[in-house]
Amino acid sequence: MEKVLQVSDVTIRFGGLTAVDHVSLEQYKGEILSLIGPNGAGKTTFFNLLTGVYQANEGEIVFKNTDVTKMKAYDRANFGIARTFQNIRLFTSMTVFENILIAHPGCNQEKIIPSVLFPRGMRKKRGAIIEKCQDILRIIGLEDMEDELAINLPYGKQRLLEIGRALATDPQLLLLDEPGAGMNGFEKKELTNVVRFITDVMQKDVLIIEHDMKFIMNISDRIVVLDHGTKIAEGTPSEIQSDEKVIQAYLGSGTFEDDDE
Amino acid sequence: MFLQQMVNGLTIGGIYALVALGYSMVYGVLQIVNWAHADVMMIGTFIGLLLVSQLHMPVLAMIILAAMFTALIGMGVERIAYRPIQSSNRRMAVLVSALGMSVFLQNLAQLVFGGATQGFPTIEKIPYTVGSVSFTNVQVIIIVLTVVMLIVLYVLVYKTKMGMAMRACSVSIPNAKLMGINTNRVISATFGLGAFMAGIAGICVGTYYNAVYPTMGYMLGMKAFSAAILGGIGSIPGAVAGGFLIGIIESLGAGYISSGYRDAYAFIIMIIILAIRPSGLFGAKRIEKV
Amino acid sequence: MNKLKTLQKLKTFKISPKNKAILLAVLVAALVAVPFIITDKYILHIIIACFIYSCLALSLNLIIGLSGQFSLGHVTFYGLGAYITALLMMRLNMSFWLALLISAVCVGIVGCLLALPTLNLRGDYIAVVTLGFGEVFRLILVNAIDVTRGPMGLPNIPKPSIGSFVFDSKIKFYFLGLVIMILVIIFMKRLTASGFGMAMLSMKEDEIAASAIGINPVKYKLWAFVIGAVIAGVMGSFYAVFMGFISPSSFQYSESISMVSMVVLGGLGGIPGSIIGAVVLTILPEALRTFSQYRMIIFGAAMVIMMIFKPNGLWGLDKRVRNIYKLNNIRTLKMKRGAKDGKSAASI
Numbered sequence: 081m082e083k084v085l086q087v088s089d090v091t092i093r094f095g096g097l098t099a100v101d102h103v104s105l106e107q108y109k110g111e112i113l114s115l116i117g118p119n120g121a122g123k124t125t126f127f128n129l130l131t132g133v134y135q136a137n138e139g140e141i142v143f144k145n146t147d148v149t150k151m152k153a154y155d156r157a158n159f160g161i162a163r164t165f166q167n168i169r170l171f172t173s174m175t176v177f178e179n180i181l182i183a184h185p186g187c188n189q190e191k192i193i194p195s196v197l198f199p200r201g202m203r204k205k206r207g208a209i210i211e212k213c214q215d216i217l218r219i220i221g222l223e224d225m226e227d228e229l230a231i232n233l234p235y236g237k238q239r240l241l242e243i244g245r246a247l248a249t250d251p252q253l254l255l256l257d258e259p260g261a262g263m264n265g266f267e268k269k270e271l272t273n274v275v276r277f278i279t280d281v282m283q284k285d286v287l288i289i290e291h292d293m294k295f296i297m298n299i300s301d302r303i304v305v306l307d308h309g310t311k312i313a314e315g316t317p318s319e320i321q322s323d324e325k326v327i328q329a330y331l332g333s334g335t336f337e338d339d340d341e
Numbered sequence: 342m343f344l345q346q347m348v349n350g351l352t353i354g355g356i357y358a359l360v361a362l363g364y365s366m367v368y369g370v371l372q373i374v375n376w377a378h379a380d381v382m383m384i385g386t387f388i389g390l391l392l393v394s395q396l397h398m399p400v401l402a403m404i405i406l407a408a409m410f411t412a413l414i415g416m417g418v419e420r421i422a423y424r425p426i427q428s429s430n431r432r433m434a435v436l437v438s439a440l441g442m443s444v445f446l447q448n449l450a451q452l453v454f455g456g457a458t459q460g461f462p463t464i465e466k467i468p469y470t471v472g473s474v475s476f477t478n479v480q481v482i483i484i485v486l487t488v489v490m491l492i493v494l495y496v497l498v499y500k501t502k503m504g505m506a507m508r509a510c511s512v513s514i515p516n517a518k519l520m521g522i523n524t525n526r527v528i529s530a531t532f533g534l535g536a537f538m539a540g541i542a543g544i545c546v547g548t549y550y551n552a553v554y555p556t557m558g559y560m561l562g563m564k565a566f567s568a569a570i571l572g573g574i575g576s577i578p579g580a581v582a583g584g585f586l587i588g589i590i591e592s593l594g595a596g597y598i599s600s601g602y603r604d605a606y607a608f609i610i611m612i613i614i615l616a617i618r619p620s621g622l623f624g625a626k627r628i629e630k631v
Numbered sequence: 632m633n634k635l636k637t638l639q640k641l642k643t644f645k646i647s648p649k650n651k652a653i654l655l656a657v658l659v660a661a662l663v664a665v666p667f668i669i670t671d672k673y674i675l676h677i678i679i680a681c682f683i684y685s686c687l688a689l690s691l692n693l694i695i696g697l698s699g700q701f702s703l704g705h706v707t708f709y710g711l712g713a714y715i716t717a718l719l720m721m722r723l724n725m726s727f728w729l730a731l732l733i734s735a736v737c738v739g740i741v742g743c744l745l746a747l748p749t750l751n752l753r754g755d756y757i758a759v760v761t762l763g764f765g766e767v768f769r770l771i772l773v774n775a776i777d778v779t780r781g782p783m784g785l786p787n788i789p790k791p792s793i794g795s796f797v798f799d800s801k802i803k804f805y806f807l808g809l810v811i812m813i814l815v816i817i818f819m820k821r822l823t824a825s826g827f828g829m830a831m832l833s834m835k836e837d838e839i840a841a842s843a844i845g846i847n848p849v850k851y852k853l854w855a856f857v858i859g860a861v862i863a864g865v866m867g868s869f870y871a872v873f874m875g876f877i878s879p880s881s882f883q884y885s886e887s888i889s890m891v892s893m894v895v896l897g898g899l900g901g902i903p904g905s906i907i908g909a910v911v912l913t914i915l916p917e918a919l920r921t922f923s924q925y926r927m928i929i930f931g932a933a934m935v936i937m938m939i940f941k942p943n944g945l946w947g948l949d950k951r952v953r954n955i956y957k958l959n960n961i962r963t964l965k966m967k968r969g970a971k972d973g974k975s976a977a978s979i
Contacts, residue, residue: 374759437937440888445934611759
């Protein structure tokens with residue numbers, strides 16, 4: 081199977097604390113890989129390393145057969161890695177539509193001179209961009225709320241909007257950081273459908289951080305478990321469910337419990 | 342020449358240190374730059390002038406009273422210009438408000454006291470000469486006063502309960518609240534303490550240059566702020582070190598390079614520091630959680 | 632009963648795009664007609680000053696309101712444009728237009744250089760550093776007497792001319808200023824409604840989120856500074872030939888503060904806001920000439936009061952037209968929303 085992402089021994093230290101300690105993983109084309117672990121395990125920090133928010137102290141990140149370890153965050157985004165945030169970071173002063181629009185490279189790479197001198201000449205091009213954005217809104221189910229300010233959306237829809245925004249960058253790899261946090265059962269079903277659409281129909285690769293075990297076991301092809309900055313286990317859902325180290329890391333409870341019902 | 346400039350530098354450096362402390366302490370607690378700080382100092386100095394010239398108060402009493410007035414004004418500024426805006430958590434709004442306050446105070450003083458520079462007749466200057474260095478009793482008094490104030494500050498901040506509360510607030514206000522600390526009162530006290538010392542500094546400056554004028558806070562404030570940044574904004578020892586360093590560098594620069602650009606040296610240092618090491622000499626780096 | 636109905640109608644009166652265009656045309660026509668109706672030189676001078684400050688406020692608005700960098704040294708670019716133009720015209724006998732071009736380029740380069748230290752800094756620090764630049768600039772103006780004649784300033788700056796047509800009267804400067812202002816406004820409108828402008832806005836709001844969608848914050852911060860600087864420089868050039876005399880006292884810290892007040896009063900980010908702020912804060916001090924000593928006090932107090940009660944100004948970003956990109960470009964779309972087949976993925 082084709083390898084999309086190869087992370088080798090990435091490490092980052094903050095002062096005396098090693099937040100991510102020589103973590104390696106691979107992601108293959110077409111698979112949904114999940115990253116789980118107790119709070120503070122370093123999952124979001126790992127995402128930040130992948131996207132370039134943090135620069136790794138050691139290690140290598142190879143994406144699409146290119147070494148992106150030293151690439152800046154915005155370059156990585158343009159190269160095909162998109163993400164959502166654990167604490168939603170939508171552009172609150174913008175509408176739903178604009179949040180999607182601004183992520184579209186055709187929009188945010190617009191140059192000054194054509195925009196100022198020939199705005200009418202750009203109509204056709206911009207029209208195509210607008211259509212594409214409306215397509216994405218349809219995928220995430222927010223096509224009726226184009227003119228609404230992002231901040232006025234209900235929480236679950238804000239999370240979907242963030243996913244839509246990440247999709248608008250036309251990525252190859254989509255990193256979702258706790259996309260289901262705070263969602264109820266119905267919203268999680270919507271989310272599952274959207275993620276499946278992204279991988280099955282749009283042919284993109286997804287790497288998810290989540291805490292909802294039912295959701296994870298249901299959707300993942302493979303799971304990687306982090307604890308205290310290191311990888312402690314890796315495998316299919318059933319392998320992980322019975323892994324001793326993983327069970328111990330989650331405070332030694334015998335079974336995984338659903339956290340919504 | 343070198344020693345001479347060093348003495349001058351230490352004198353003005355002490356003054357910068359006293360004012361820089363106000364900037365650092367307020368920034369440590371609220372993460373805002375108190376733009377009105379130096380103008381509060383200016384108002385306090387004018388009050389000192391009034392006390393001496395109109396009421397003919399003895400110098401020592403005048404210093405303490407003027408400094409206390411300055412403290413009150415400083416706390417008033419916090420109440421009016423900062424506290425109502427803090428709650429809505431808008432950094433730019435606080436900045437604009439602080440700026441507005443600074444402009445307001447400067448021009449108010451201009452209106453009330455007139456724009457012209459006035460003398461500050463406190464102590465008669467007695468010159469001394471030791472070797473190649475000449476200095477005055479005023480400079481000695483300023484340096485001594487500065488050191489005394491720093492010791493008082495040290496005791497207050499590190500040896501009293503209120504000081505501990507201040508230090509707690511500079512780490513985290515929400516947590517300080519959880520510990521039962523009345524953060525509003527601590528913030529007021531921080532402003533007051535900073536303004537008190539600035540008041541002392543203002544009187545020193547007025548006496549040193551025998552000049553008091555409404556825009557005296559502007560230049561002094563910029564340099565003291567540079568000092569605070571050099572030392573690491575938020576750090577008390579940093580402000581002190583920064584103050585003396587800026588004073589010395591400025592004096593040496595004026596002596597050896599050019600005195601016309603005297604005011605530029607502090608700016609240049611600040612820009613360099615912000616470019617290569619924004620956290621300053623003693624400052625701590627704040628990492629934002631993404 | 633009838634009165635109530637008319638009142639209600641007025642409250643819900645929305646200005647349609649067509650009416651907006653008509654209003655705008657009327658306004659422009661009025662502005663063109665003014666110098667033929669009002670011949671009082673003093674009033675014309677004030678209006679020209681409004682033009683200058685509107686453009687200055689718009690350029691500063693780009694830096695503060697649209698890219699989030701609180702610059703307190705804007706007077707630097709204003710003054711630099713004025714001095715470079717004046718010196719080129721006086722020392723090298725250059726025509727105004729060539730001098731304007733060269734000084735605009737110079738100011739742009741300086742703007743880029745000055746922006747570099749501020750790129751990594753947060754709000755207050757940017758303010759202090761830019762303030763510092765303003766001060767250093769003023770010191771250079773005062774001290775470099777060989778070049779700038781120091782505090783004595785540069786008198787007898789030549790007037791601009793096209794062939795044999797010389798701009799030697801207030802009316803001619805009025806129209807020149809009006810044309811420049813209209814160009815600046817059109818520029819700003821198109822910029823803010825474009826992807827470039829939106830990217831800048833998103834970068835201002837959240838740098839990390841913007842980076843995550845491929846926007847390079849540094850690029851937009853630099854551009855905002857450079858463009859803002861160039862516009863201010865152009866206004867400085869205009870000021871120099873308009874007044875005929877410039878000196879360091881015209882380019883002090885208080886000018887930067889005035890410009891910031893205009894942008895803040897009008898509302899950060901809004902084009903009409905900046906113009907309103909500039910006009911109000913130019914006319915008011917003149918109208919209240921007797922209270923001129925209170926001018927800066929009122930500015931200062933107004934800034935504090937505005938921030939407490941109306942931090943968004945009179946016409947800030949909260950009044951921005953939503954989805955203007957879509958509105959401007961959707962008319963050519965033949966496929967309307969909803970004509971496409973298929974439900975959303977989420978509802979499967």
